[in-house]
Amino acid sequence: MRDMEPGPRVLLKRLRDLMAEAAEPQQRLDQIVREIARNMVAEVCSLYVLRSDSVLELYATEGLNPGSVHSAQLQLGQGLVGTIAASARPLSLSEAQKHPAFTYLPETGEEIYNSFLGVPVLRAGRTLGVLVVQNRANRQYRDDEMEALETTAMVIAEMIATGDLSGLTRTGIELDLTRPVTVKGLSLNDGVGLGHVVLHEPRVVVTNLFNENFDDELRRLDQALNLLRVSIDDMLERREVAFEGEHREVLEAYRMFANDRGWVRRLEEAVRNGLTAEAAVEKVQSDMRARMMHMTDPYLRERMSDFDDLANRLLRQLMGRAPEDVAESLPSDSIVIARNMGAAELLDYPREKLRGLVLEEGAPTSHVVIVARALGIPVVGQAKGAVSMAENGDAIIVDGDDGTTHLRPQSDVETAYAEKVRFRARRQELYRELRDRPAVTKDNVAIDLNMNAGLLVDLPQLEDSGAAGIGLFRTELQFMVAAAFPRAEAQEALYYDVMAAAGEKPVTFRTLDIGGDKVLPYFKAGFVEENPALGWRAIRLTLDRPALFRTQVRALLKASRGRVLRMMLPMVTQLSEIAEARELIDKEVRHLSRFGHDLPKQLKLGAMVEVPALLWQMDELMKAVDFVSVGSNDLFQFVMAVDRSNTQISNRFDTLAIPFLRVLKQIADAGHRNNTPVTLCGELAGRPISAMVLLGLGYRSISMSPASIGPVKAMMKDLPLGDFSKSLEVLLSSGDVGRDVRQHVMDFAETHGITL
Structure with a gap:
């Protein structure tokens, strides 16, 4: 038997009792801050909660002016409290008023307090508020006191996340957990999707926070860690990853983390402070994620993604969770959010329920993006922070046209996008009507x-x-x-x-x-x-x-x-x-x-x-094969020396530039000359404006994504191809290679009533 239990355990036991008592949310908060102040021998304990307008509002206090509750406010980044919320890092000061970020709020009466300890209230790496203790004396708070306050903040985070504090603010402004968020990313596939969030690897919700016997919890943690290590070793021994491949490198990183003594020590410390094993994993994971989110080094951020995956595996081990049946649990309008995922993983989701995909990473050439394009769903990549800001079931809009994701959108935004979707649906209906009509131009060219x-x-x-x-x-x-x-x-x-x-x-x-x-x-x-x-x-x-x-x-x-x-x-x-x-x-x-x-x-x-060298072997090539297909994506990047996956330069060069169009015409002419069929497949074929140019250059067969066929066919039915070909030939043969072909096409289309 121990003579005396450490302070954090006493505090957590008392908080557990408070949570079990019947009380109104404000009353419970007041009791919690009072108990924290008493346990930590602090004269002040205050809780600030982050609202949807990025304002930190004082929700409860012991020691400051009670009249300042729900009146005292700080902007995100303002003062010591705002600095903690913005950085997601704790702050301990013996002379708070000398800190450059100190801001005095006269309504609180806090000018008499010198020492300050504040920690962020975190959930899944996301800041929901700030918890603070203060003393008059110039006191240096100990590490175990900071740990106790962080652990307590985790309990409060669950209260916020479960909606217990909704409606307490006098302004009527919602808490940050429900505020609309717009994440700007990179458009990886066109289209608009409205639906509800499905996190690709949903966080395991920890409901049992307080332990009864930390020796038992330490044993549970040790057993789960051992099982986790064994499972990783087993995966490394499998034939398909035993010797080479990116999968092996990821698993090696997992094994390194699973055996990291620093990580295990932090987990054990959280358990000794009174948390269950799974709550300890959640706390340490959330702390690390919040701190790593502010790092700019891509290598370190990638390692954080590996650590997140590992922590989720450990949580599932502790809670006995098997992977859920994806098809059964999905909403009918699912929009999947993931840091990254494999192409095969996307195919595990039933296509009829998918409305979009959002990736924190992802590039135009990622395997999963290629598959998503094949499925015809809008995709946004490079949407930083989307996973931590989203909750399963949140309303979401994915705008694959401009690379924007709207989480929990406001009603007017949702209405605007709903109209956009209806407009696209009406156009798709028009395209469906054209489906069985022959693909011919206005002047009857097939x-x-x-x-x-x-x-x-x-x-x-x-x-x-x-x-x-x-x-x-x-x-x-x-x-x-x-x-x-x-x-x-x-x-x-x-x-x-x-x-x-x-x-x-x-x-x-x-x-x-x-x-x-x-x-x-x-x-x-x-x-x-x-x-x-x-x-x-x-x-x-x-x-x-x-x-x-x-x-x-x-x-x-x-x-x-x-x-x-x-x-x-x-x-x-x-x-x-x-x-x-x-x-x-x-x-x-x-x-x-x-x-x-x-x-x-x-x-x-x-x-x-695709390789420019063939341009000087055209007639010989046409005789050596039965048909030719132009890969316009690769051919363009090789002709123009442009890495099409490099967003810094890819938009600087126009695929409808006269030099490149002359190359395409050279290939089409060689096919006609040798009576060899020529097709063009690539992004050029799928846009009405560039497809119109291809037809003008002499291409009579083009290949594109299925969704593009309707818009291209709609353009063709109004196109007098003979007249357009003549105007394009004059443009290409002019000495001015800098002429704007795109504008020429748009002017012609407007004159002839062609839908682009």
Whole structure:
């Protein structure tokens, strides 16, 4: 038996009793600050709560003027209290009035107090208020006193979060927990989504805060930590992550954190101060997250994300929580918020319930973003702080058009966006009416409008969009959402399902295009590339790994039995690569024939024009293949020397600049000259204004996202293509390469009543 329990434990026991008593919220707060002051031998204890207008309002005090409660206010960042709230860091001073941030509030009568200890009231790393103790004497508060105050602040955070304090403010302004927040990020996929927040890895809500016996809680904590370490070791031993891959590096970081003595010591200290094991994890996690959020070093912030994931795993161990059945618990208008996530994880969510995706990280080339585009949902990335500011079930608006996320939006904002969604729906209805109409211009020129795809979830949109076929099937997406290389049987099954869904419509399969920005976590080159976009990728990689290429070719040949197989090689630089690929394809044809397999009735081999070197081999290329497809995204970045994922420079260069349009026209002219079909797939094809330019340049087949087909078809029905082509030719042949093509197109469209 211990002779005397430490102060924090006595305080927590008393707080537990107070929480159990029947009392009005204000009465309970008054009792809490009185108990804290008595326990810490402080003459003042005050609680400030952050309101939705970023004002800290005094909610309860022991020692200051009682009349100042709900009257005394500080702006976020103002005074010592405002500084603590803004920085999410505690502050201990023996002479508070000498601190440069000190602000005197005459209504409180606090000028007679010198020493000051304040801690942020945190929940999930988010500041909800500030808890303060003060003394007349120039006193230096001890570390254990600061720990006791932080622990108490956690209890108060739960009171705020559960709505116990709602309605106490005299101004009628809501608390910060419910205030509207707008987060500006990066647009990664167009569209607008209205719905409710689904946190990708929802925080485990800790309801049991106070322990009865800290020895028992320490044993629970130790057992959970041991189980956590074992589970991480088990994951590291699995075959798919045992030797290489980004997953292994993350798990190694997890293992380092799980064995970090500093972290474990802080957890044990919180338990000894009276918290349960799970409440201790929540407290330490919240403290660390709040402090790390203010760091600018991206490496340290990434490590914080790893730590967060680890702490959530530990909480689930302690509370015996298994992962929830995602499909069952989702609202019908779900908008998923995550720090980051894998492409396969997004596919775990039922598509019919998804309305949008918000990522604190994420880039245009992230695997999950590519999949989200395939699903046709709006995506906002680089939305810093979105996870910690959101709660499951919060109302949310995702504006993928300008990269903005509105959390808990005000009614007028919600109304405006609802109207925007209705307007888009009316336009979509117009596009649906055009679905079965032929894709012809006003002067009756037929155009093939194809769709891009890469997953089975894309296939229903082939019928819904009215696309003429699949102009680009990205076979690498199957590899990107898998934990290991897909087996030949899995590849064959996918390709067969795609062909079956397409029916009589043509499908163009691009062979594996990995490397560069498409990194497979289970496949590493074994060397570091300074410029991967220009490195070992696409056809270069698969020709160096012929077994990989032949496995895919065999799967395509077997899946296409009795049909026409259109196979396209990515990132061709020289004609010898086409010859080498054709030789490998012929070997597979002979192999399957020898063993009596049915083959495609016709094999058409194409090449993608993405590398500028092909521009000086155009006629030879057109004779070497059955068709050509222009990859406008890569071709533009190579021609203009622009890294399209670099937001600092990517917006400085116009894809409709005359030099680049001359390049595109050169390719289209070579196709006409050699009677070789030419298609263009890329972002250019999916925007009415740039699609109009492509048609004017001579392209008669373009491929785009399914959602873009309606707007492009609507533009075409009013387009007198012959007249526009002549005006565009005059513009391109003029000596002024700086002329604004975009403005020229818009002027022509306005004159002829064309919807862009």
